[in-house]
Every structure is written in structure tokens, then in C-alpha cells.
Amino acid sequence: MTNSKDIIVVGGDGFCGWPTALHLSQLGHNVTIVDNMSRRDIDAKMGADSLTPIASIDVRLTAWSEKTGQTITFENIDVARDFDRVVKLMERIKPDTVIHFGEQRAAPYSMRGVGEKRYTVDNNISGTHNLLAASVELGLDPHFVHLGTMGVYGYDDDGIEIPEGYLPVYIPGDDSKIYQREILYPTNPGSVYHMTKSMDQLLFQFYAKNDRLRITDLHQGIVWGTQTDETRLDERLINRFDYDGDYGTVLNRFLMQAVVGHPLTVHGTGGQTRAFIHIQDTVKCIALAVNNPPPQDGKVAILNQMTETHTVRSLAAMVAKTCDAQIANVDNPRNEAAENDLRVSNKTFISLGLKPVTLAEGLMDETFQIAAKYGHRCIYEMIPCVSTWTDNQRPGVVGN
Ligand code: NAD
Numbered sequence: 001m002t003n004s005k006d007i008i009v010v011g012g013d014g015f016c017g018w019p020t021a022l023h024l025s026q027l028g029h030n031v032t033i034v035d036n037m038s039r040r041d042i043d044a045k046m047g048a049d050s051l052t053p054i055a056s057i058d059v060r061l062t063a064w065s066e067k068t069g070q071t072i073t074f075e076n077i078d079v080a081r082d083f084d085r086v087v088k089l090m091e092r093i094k095p096d097t098v099i100h101f102g103e104q105r106a107a108p109y110s111m112r113g114v115g116e117k118r119y120t121v122d123n124n125i126s127g128t129h130n131l132l133a134a135s136v137e138l139g140l141d142p143h144f145v146h147l148g149t150m151g152v153y154g155y156d157d158d159g160i161e162i163p164e165g166y167l168p169v170y171i172p173g174d175d176s177k178i179y180q181r182e183i184l185y186p187t188n189p190g191s192v193y194h195m196t197k198s199m200d201q202l203l204f205q206f207y208a209k210n211d212r213l214r215i216t217d218l219h220q221g222i223v224w225g226t227q228t229d230e231t232r233l234d235e236r237l238i239n240r241f242d243y244d245g246d247y248g249t250v251l252n253r254f255l256m257q258a259v260v261g262h263p264l265t266v267h268g269t270g271g272q273t274r275a276f277i278h279i280q281d282t283v284k285c286i287a288l289a290v291n292n293p294p295p296q297d298g299k300v301a302i303l304n305q306m307t308e309t310h311t312v313r314s315l316a317a318m319v320a321k322t323c324d325a326q327i328a329n330v331d332n333p334r335n336e337a338a339e340n341d342l343r344v345s346n347k348t349f350i351s352l353g354l355k356p357v358t359l360a361e362g363l364m365d366e367t368f369q370i371a372a373k374y375g376h377r378c379i380y381e382m383i384p385c386v387s388t389w390t391d392n393q394r395p396g397v398v399g400n
């Protein structure tokens, strides 16, 4: 490949980071994974595990070399707590691109208790800031690609199509003059985790303006599916599949619940509309973002990385129909609007050539097969979501 880049993938052992690292390596880039294994540690602490049997990082990387002849290197660094090692690594590699997946990413985990709230804020904000500050300190100019989230926008039911990051506003001034400004689309996060992603946006805005860092912030929807072209190459490369009440995301949870005979845990009425993307499209979008850095113009490029929207109840109905599963409408442990509409612009990725994989195209079958193959590994007691948003949903606290 002609345009090979030196790329650091922070969080490259995780659900999105691992298949992305493989895909970029397959495309001919020099990939270094940085991860502190905190996700595996949290599983061990909670007594949970990926439904799929994920290999250790050493076995994963050896398998990748054996299958493809490509090498991915690995550094065990906590980017939030070991600034000196972040600086040394960046100084040595002088990366063209830093892709940042390395955050605590589960909303329910971030709401478990004060320890998890503090950990999520400390880890996510410090990690993001350390990576930006290290680049400036070293006088480097890597392109930052950050995994943000659709959830920063909130779920106000006003019918507006959510634009890609920015909103023109009109402000009345003296003498009836009207001033126009472009602002970050106002955030309305629904959990401490989503709040950290809102705060990340301000860090990016500042460093793009002040230090002219080139930053792409990808506001991603809920990722579903398990395997990609690269993780399918060998059993030792298999991707993780979270299904527990904190880390499992809604569609993968429903697919796995149907397979193990657990009623589908629809929160409340299931009227929540959310944005979705398949893991295969996640890796494609990131490769497109890597190839298209924004100009050094002081402005963060914000792209909505999602392909379709669905209500929770329509997903449950689809899964229940396909495999004759029961639906249970459980009390919603979250503080969120019971029903909302959602329209999102994803015009940039479509214009860059993304051809989305949709639920209807049968890829759900593959996820069913994974769930069926490894269903025997499920720890049944880990399925319910026990993290609640408020003190036993205090009276008077209402959804956003
Ligand atoms: P994940 O938990 O599977 O992976 C995150 C990885 O980062 C883990 O391997 C973890 O060990 C590592 N990590 C965390 N803190 C670190 C630190 N301080 N130093 C080094 N490594 C650290 O999560 P994921 O599902 O792969 O998500 C990756 C990113 O994408 C997250 O930032 C998340 O917010 C975003 N995202 C995920 C989804 C989704 O549905 N999974 C959707 C939208 C956005």
C-alpha cells in the first residue's frame, strides 16, 4: 500500500478497537495497540465475561501474524494515569494518526455508584486530555480520531434532524440587528458516561482552536454484531460479545437472550428510539476517517457514525418473531424519556462512500449463530440490569 500510516489505537483490545486495529493492519498501516486491560479487569471484578471466548492479547497478536504475516505491536499503558509513558510512546512513534477508543464506555456501569461515577470521569477526561496535551508538548501533529457517541445530543423529541455537530444560532442584538453564530450542538447527556463524552467535545474544541490539532470526533450509535472480515479469519481473533446488564448493548442482548431462553428485557414501553451501526461498518467508517483528516483550520470535524434508527420495542418484536422468544417489559432502571423520535444526518460517511449493512440484510443471522454457538458460556445471573440512575428512582425525578 502506498499511503501507509503509523497509527496508535488506544483501547485496541476492546470491542470496537480490536477489529479496527486488525482492519487497519490489513490495509497496510503500522498499528500499535495501547490498552491497559481495564475492560478485562472490570469483567473479572464483576464476575462477568464476554460470551465469546476472547484470547489473551499475546495470543491474539501471534494469531494475526500467523494468519496474515502482518505485525501489530502492543503497549500496556494507562493513558489516563501514566502521562510520562504516553509522552515517551508518542515521541518514539510520532504517529500520523491516534485513534482513541480508550474510555469506560458503559452508561449503566457509570451509574452503579459513586466509585464508578468518579472512575468514569477521571479515566475518560484525563485520558483524552493526556493524549492531546502530549501531542502539543512534543510539537507533534497527529490526526486524532475519537469515538464519541450519539447520546451526547440527548433525545429531545422536537423532530429536528440532528446535524453533524454544529448548529447555526441567531441572536438578537442592539438596534434589532441579528447576529449569527455556529455553536456546538447543545449536549443533553443521559448518564455520567455520556456526560464525559460531552466534556471531551470541549477539550477537542479548545485544542483544535488553540494548538491547531486536527481532530475528527465520530458520534457513533449503538454498535451491534460481533465479527468482521478480519476477526473471522481465526478463532483466536474472535471479537468480544458483551451481554451482561452493564456492558451488553440492547440488540446484542436481545439476540443472546432469545438464544438462551431469557425473556427479552425491554425497559419500560420500549419506545426509546436509538441509532445503530454494525461493527463491520464501524471499522469501515474509521478507515474512511483516517484517510480523510480535516484541514488545520481550528475546527473539529464532527461526523455522525450511524446507519439506521429503531425503537427498542421494534427490535424486540423483530427478534421475538424470528426465534419465538418472549418479551418482558421490565421497569426501566434508567432516567430517560419513555418515548422519543430520532432523526440523524449521516451525510458525510455516505458521501465518502459508506454502503451500510442493515439489520434487514441477514447479518442478524450471523450474530444469532455466534450467540447460539457460545450460549452455553452465558452466566444467567449477569443478564438483568441492576444499575439504577437515581436512588431507587426517587419520586419527583423525571426523564429528560
Ligand atoms: P470497550 O470497553 O470494549 O473497549 C475500550 C477499551 O479501552 C478496553 O479494551 C479498555 O481496556 C481500554 N481502556 C479504557 N480505559 C483505558 C485507559 N485509561 N488506558 C488505556 N486503555 C483504556 O468499549 P468499545 O465498545 O470498544 O467502545 C470503544 C469506544 O467507542 C468508547 O470510547 C465508546 O464510548 C465508543 N462507542 C462505543 C459504542 C458501542 O456500542 N460499543 C457505541 C458508540 C461509541
Ligand code: USQ
Pocket: 105, 106, 107, 108, 148, 149, 150, 151, 152, 220, 221, 222, 223, 247, 248, 249, 250, 251, 253, 265, 266, 267, 268, 270, 272, 274, 275, 312, 332, 334, 336, 385
Ligand atoms: N435497553 C433495554 N433493554 C436492555 C438494554 C437496554 O430496553 O436490556 C434500552 C435502554 O434503556 C436504552 C436503549 O436500550 O434506552 C439503549 O441502551 P444500550 O445499553 O444498548 O445503549 P447505551 O446505554 O446508549 O450505550 C451504548 C454503548 C455506549 C455508546 C452508546 C451509543 O454502551 O458506549 O456510546 O451505545 S448511543 O446510544 O447512540 O449514545
